[in-house]
Amino acid sequence: MTIPGVAGRDIADMMAPQGARRQALPGYDADYADIVDYIIRCTHRIWEQKDIGLIETHYSDDCLMHLMTGPIEGAAGVVANTIRTLAAFPDRTLMGEAVIWSPEADGAYLSSHRITSSGTNLGASDFGPATGRRVQFTTIADCLCRENRIVEEWLVRDNSALTLALGLSPRAVARAHAKADRAQNDGQSGDAAPWRAAAMDRIRSLNPTPFPDTAMPTPADATAFAHAVVDQIWNHRRFAKIRDVYSPAAHAAMPGGRRLFGHGEITGWMTALIGSFGDARFVADHVASVEDDAGCDIALRWTMAGTHDGTALYGAPTGRAIYILAVTHWRVEAGRIIDEVTVFDEVALLRQIEGGL
Incomplete structure (x- = not known):
């Protein structure tokens, strides 16, 4: 059976009940019709509907999230990271542009979910104090999913575009982050x-x-x-x-x-x-x-x-x-x-x- 993609579909249509299951999803909640529906629907619930606690039922306790700034371990770490992001951009909205997926071993799926986010910087963030500016940026999340849980994730975000939208210099922000890193390492760059x-x-x-x-x-x-x-x-x-x-x-x-x-x-x-x-x-x-x-x-x-x-x-x-x-x-x-x-x-x-x- 064909698994519908994201292109050209309205979010209201994607959030409507999808009917009979279109794909084998062992261990998944009954209201998910396929892996695309799972990714779009749970993302909408967590971010737009602010049901952040849903992460506990959609990320494994030992989930490892890979970022260029270092790993985040466990569902609790994902919850904390999500709350920090929403505190900085409380009106953040996410538009799913693509979900490209593949079947993996042991009944798992890998979903590569591309998102354009918009929001207003009304709280302090990793980049500095609130600027009050509207921003737009692209994120891609590669998620390994098994039995209703994301068990591993690779998250990339266009933080230089986001920083520029905040009216800041990516180099200056990076320099401040590096200075903080060195302060934790007795002032040395080190390995x-x-x-x-x-x-x-x-x-x-x-x-x-x-x-x-x-x-x-x-x-x-x-x-x-x-x-x-x-x-x-x-x-x-x-x-x-x-x-x-x-x-x-x-x-x-x-x-x-x-x-x-x-x-x-x-x-x-x-x-x-x-x-x-x-x-x-x-x-x-x-x-x-x-x-x-x-x-x-x-x-x-x-x-x-x-x-x-x-x-x-x-x-x-x-x-x-x-x-x-x-x-x-x-x-x-x-x-x-x-x-x-x-x-x-x-x-x-x-x-x-x-x-x-």
């Missing part, structure tokens, strides 16, 4: 936090692949296609192949509210990112895809480890080791990417450059 060091070691320990002298797979095999983009274009720097996988009129949204168009600007972004971290190594950590009559949507979660040794994007080189956790969503039609949204936390990245974490 990366253990969790980040382990994440970078995992990436660096992987054996390099041979030079790829083959054609790119087609998006009909989404997993092979995504892995080939990471391996051939990103890791082996074969930027000429961007023309093979993107439509000439492709649009791309990148962190910090950057908007790109066409082969030239997309290639420019990729070379600038790698030009900032010359030894950058990328890993495709998970791929999900959903097909429809016109094409498919692909969600790629990826990580990067590199050294800040170039000036392309983030200022004078510091030689510091950098870790990125990111999620990319691609819309593919006629065999090429026509739209991309990539999200990672640039404030957390700048915080590393400034000697934090």
